[in-house]
Amino acid sequence: MRPSRLPAALFASALVVMTGAVGWLVWESQRTPAPASPAATKTAAAPKVTKSPSRAVLPPEPDGEPIGHAEASPQLETLNVPGSVPNEALLTFRTAEALAAFRDRAAALGLEVLGYDPKLRTARVRFHDLSGLERDLHDYGKDYSHVGPNYIVRVPGLPVPAQTDTANAGGREPFRSQGLEMIGATADRSAWGQGVTVAVIDSGIASHPSLQNAQITHIDMLNDGSTMNGHGTAMASLIAGNDETVGGVAPASKLIDIRVTDADGISNTALLSSAIVKATDLGARVINISLGSGTSTPMLEEAVRYAQSHNVLIVAAAGNEQQTSLAMPAGLPGVISVGAVDATGTQAWFSNSGNGLTLAAPGVGIVSGYTGNKFVISSGTSQATAITTGVVASLLSRGYYAQNIIPLLTRTAKPLQASPQAVGAGLIQITK
Numbered sequence: 001m002r003p004s005r006l007p008a009a010l011f012a013s014a015l016v017v018m019t020g021a022v023g024w025l026v027w028e029s030q031r032t033p034a035p036a037s038p039a040a041t042k043t044a045a046a047p048k049v050t051k052s053p054s055r056a057v058l059p060p061e062p063d064g065e066p067i068g069h070a071e072a073s074p075q076l077e078t079l080n081v082p083g084s085v086p087n088e089a090l091l092t093f094r095t096a097e098a099l100a101a102f103r104d105r106a107a108a109l110g111l112e113v114l115g116y117d118p119k120l121r122t123a124r125v126r127f128h129d130l131s132g133l134e135r136d137l138h139d140y141g142k143d144y145s146h147v148g149p150n151y152i153v154r155v156p157g158l159p160v161p162a163q164t165d166t167a168n169a170g171g172r173e174p175f176r177s178q179g180l181e182m183i184g185a186t187a188d189r190s191a192w193g194q195g196v197t198v199a200v201i202d203s204g205i206a207s208h209p210s211l212q213n214a215q216i217t218h219i220d221m222l223n224d225g226s227t228m229n230g231h232g233t234a235m236a237s238l239i240a241g242n243d244e245t246v247g248g249v250a251p252a253s254k255l256i257d258i259r260v261t262d263a264d265g266i267s268n269t270a271l272l273s274s275a276i277v278k279a280t281d282l283g284a285r286v287i288n289i290s291l292g293s294g295t296s297t298p299m300l301e302e303a304v305r306y307a308q309s310h311n312v313l314i315v316a317a318a319g320n321e322q323q324t325s326l327a328m329p330a331g332l333p334g335v336i337s338v339g340a341v342d343a344t345g346t347q348a349w350f351s352n353s354g355n356g357l358t359l360a361a362p363g364v365g366i367v368s369g370y371t372g373n374k375f376v377i378s379s380g381t382s383q384a385t386a387i388t389t390g391v392v393a394s395l396l397s398r399g400y401y402a403q404n405i406i407p408l409l410t411r412t413a414k415p416l417q418a419s420p421q422a423v424g425a426g427l428i429q430i431t432k
Helices: 008-013 069-076 096-105 131-143 231-240 269-281 298-309 381-397 402-412
Strands: 015-019 022-028 039-042 084-093 111-117 122-127 144-154 197-202 215-220 254-259 266-268 286-289 313-317 336-341 359-362 366-370 374-378
Touching: 069 131, 084 096, 084 131, 084 298, 096 111, 096 122, 096 131, 111 131, 111 269, 122 131, 122 269, 122 298, 131 144, 144 269, 144 298, 197 231, 197 269, 231 254, 231 366, 231 381, 254 269, 266 269, 269 286, 269 298, 286 381, 298 313, 313 381, 313 402, 336 381, 336 402, 359 381, 366 381, 381 402
Parallel strands: 039 215, 197 254, 197 286, 215 254, 286 313, 313 336, 336 359
Antiparallel strands: 015 022, 022 374, 084 122, 084 144, 111 122, 144 266, 366 374
């Protein structure tokens, strides 16, 4: 299965639609997709919100003990910060037993438990005022390890106009293909990914011609009845697509589709964190997160550590904000963080820079599948991340151990004319 380059005439004549801030060139498929398999798990929906994230953390007292009522009040007032879900909090407890006890008394405190994760010892709660939570912190402060906002996680858009990274190289040359020729993935890939399960934590995967032979388990963590955003389908096609036009890197891999975003591509830290745990427990060996937030939380960090403790690799998008810091969870230790380059190997104009960036992959003018039987041409570190996830799946299927993947990827990456903060170790390459 060789990558096919979209003819320039078709590229130029394709229709333009918008998803969030991302431009997509779209054309219809003439093939009929296989029906999608039913959802396996369902939970409550998240409210739609906007803004850019920032951080507010409940600090410990000098001796390291949980804080009490006097110190709690000013910190609780910062729960509704820009970039957080309004009137929600994430409460992390020292033990699962403390979490269970809190759930029993939450209603009497005027707190609505929207969800909880025993493995992460965290409850997601909605409040109308802070008095009940203040009382609980006063009475049970030693049970808590953290109280903070539930930050927004979103499908990354493109900055309009360009933002703050003036050192960004500004690459804009489109691939008009999957970009696989640039990373050396031009061989028969039909068996790549065999025996490897990949979790795609995103907006859901729709039935599509490029995925008609793919093995997909569907899990909907929203169950909100909204129209599926096409972003997750695009990512899945780049990982495991088997169409002549859109061929993924590892078409033999199995996919776990975990839907966490609504029709607008919006999710939150609580859903993302629990999805990472779920993917790990379901046997995923690599997790694709082409989503991001400007802020991390203890819940998200604990979820990433949980996956890593089970030898699960997380591949995450650096972000499209042209910032000098990485989106989360890409910026967390041990995560394979991916920036984007254009068809000339230049850092993409939107791609975030930052310390800890692992490497870069094709991300400008990338052809992929989309909902409604469409194919699209789009750009982003999301696409670069999905391509990298496919490479990781192919390496795992060839017998490489998880702990050796990052050293292998960085050692074999093609050096580029840019700093490590811009492109990491360089352009990802297929190991022969």
